Amino acid sequence: MVLDTTQNRPAGYAFLIEQYNVSALPNWHTSTVSKAGMLRKTMQDGQVESIFPPSYWPGDETGDHLEFALKYDGVNLGILSAVFDMIPQEEIAAWISSKPTGKYTRRIWLLYEFLTGRRLPLPDLTKGNYIELLESDRYYTATPGRRIQRQRVISNLLGGREFCPIIRRTEKLVSMQEIDLRKQCEELITSYPPELLRRALSYLYTKETRSSFEIEHIKPSASRTEKFIGLLEMAEHKDFCEKPLLIEVQNRIVDPRFQDTDYRPSQNYVGQTISFQRQLVHYVCPQPDDLPELMAGLLVAHQVMKEGAVPAIIHAAAISYGFVFMHPFEDGNGRIHRFLIHNILFLRSQIPKGLMFPVSAAMLKNPALYDHSLEAFSNPLMQLVDYDLDDLGQMTVQDESGAFYRYIDMTAQAEALYDFVKLTIEHELVEELDFLANYDKTRQAIQESVDMPDRLIDLFIRLCLQNNGRLSPKKRASHFGFLTDTELADLENAVQKEYTRN
Known part of the structure; x- marks a missing residue:
């Protein structure tokens, strides 16, 4: 089923990409908010598209959609990095200072400073429990992680600012x-x-x-x-x-x-x-x-x-x-x-x-x-x-x-x-x-039928395996003319017994 999204408003990363016209690799999850209806989802080739009911609309501020993105679209460092480069520093600082102890706010604050290398004009937090930057039930993380006192967040990313993959727990x-x-x-x-x-x-x-x-x-x-x-x-x-x-x-x-x-x-x-x-x-x-x-x-x-x-x-x-x-x-x-x-x-x-x-x-x-x-x-x-x-x-x-x-x-x-x-x-x-185990059994069976040099036994097995378990008349004439018809049949049966079932 293809969802009709023409009347829906983009939310989360979709909103931010459109708002700031950023170029970034697409996220695995895309969100829109409809004017009516229930939550609906489609999945195709690993991509998930969710249409949320009107009550999910986060608001019109950039910070609102950053929080929505982390909550519903997941952590996408590429998109966040591109968006953070476009947001005026005073705007993101004002939004964070309006609710500095919120768990998503603290994560966005840390990610902003981590990805941009710029310190926001905000005081360090002095109280509150530490939270994980990446939720360990949603992502693969490095443990025990590093405690960042400024935001009271445990940084458990898989890398640093120069290269940091994200792997979701699917x-x-x-x-x-x-x-x-x-x-x-x-x-x-x-x-x-x-x-x-x-x-x-x-x-x-x-x-x-x-x-x-x-x-x-x-x-x-x-x-x-x-x-x-x-x-x-x-x-x-x-x-x-x-x-x-x-x-x-x-x-x-x-x-x-x-x-x-x-x-x-x-x-x-x-x-x-x-x-x-x-x-x-x-x-x-x-x-x-x-x-x-x-x-x-x-x-x-x-x-x-x-x-x-x-x-x-x-x-x-x-x-x-x-x-x-x-x-x-x-x-x-x-x-x-x-x-x-x-x-x-x-x-x-x-x-x-x-x-x-x-x-x-x-x-x-x-x-x-x-x-x-x-x-x-x-x-x-x-x-x-x-x-x-x-x-x-x-x-x-x-x-x-x-x-x-x-x-x-x-x-x-x-x-x-x-x-x-x-x-x-x-x-x-x-x-x-199994091939080697069968090879050993075949060699032994051949030796019990005809006592010939190991080199010729190996050659016989190899030539038979190349020809569906049988020795071709041409190869017999050039290499195994000394074998009688009965001996040849016994040796071919030895090869077929071990290999045809595999």
Whole structure:
């Protein structure tokens, strides 16, 4: 059902955006107030539109709609930052001083000073209980937070002024948070022999490496594959969320000709050539001048979440997707983004030591889900960024755009990463371990039928698996002409017995 909003008045963020003509990424929740009727809601693609009855009209002052927005639309730092830059300081100060102890007033007061860096001409509060800045039943927060005596508010944001994601506690995230990643991994690995797990580890490292490159349609050389595997092996040993270490990671995984010594100095974008001298731009990255501050903020947010007991998958989603949205290097950003998922999950002790977690393989097998996790941010962003492309494909961004990347609602990305974690546990790990277990059984059965060298047994299994469980006449003639028809049938049956059911 499509609601008729032509006779309704915008409220909350919708009112503020219209009143001050600000440019900001859309909020997940939009409010209007009708002239009559009951509360009505529609939901589509993660967007919620609410029409409130007349009694909900907050008033005509900016402060009234700021309070309404926090109460019903949620906390959107991007919109608030843009609006605060437009509101005369004396106006917001007067509204706050009219009811300084109200819980939403105090939150707006703190957010104003946090986002603008400007101190309002108001005295500190001297009494009253402390309240949370973000309500912990509605948002993921850093605990225990920092007590701000001036407004008597506990600041529990996931980052600082330079970069601060917001992740809402949706029904999906709350239900998926019940997944105990480490426990599920431990239960899985205890059901397989230790020797098989040691062998599987090599396969899993290779699978993750190839998948991460293949997502970007890259076929790496043997040396680049080995370098990336070496990097994944290091993921469980140290925290790579430091600028020098990120540069080191980039240098290890890209062609030496494209190694960076700092964040990129030029404007880049994600796109594809669709005809001669015509590019389809999918995503515009932050301007180079904005990168140092944005990346510094991302690394601060990482520390806040690491020390603030934020759930590990929420933490990994915010930092890894934040990194790829920054695109701080000329090359290798996507692979580093996926590497950071491993690094953070290992740091937060979510993956048992000695196990590789092939999340990139789950992303590769579910491209629509992965694309959606990126487009949830890139699609609305592309409606706001004004850019030019010259004949050489060099991009120029026309206006200030740094604020768009600073305060991102990353709920969609967190939900997607939970999906990928679930798929990885239930499919990628199980399939790989089952494949090796079946392989061992098949090898043993073949050896019991025909005592031939291990090399030929491995080749026979591989060729049969490539041909629906049977050895082609051509391959038999070139490699296994010594087998009798009976022996061939027995060996094919051994392969089919273990693999056709899987």
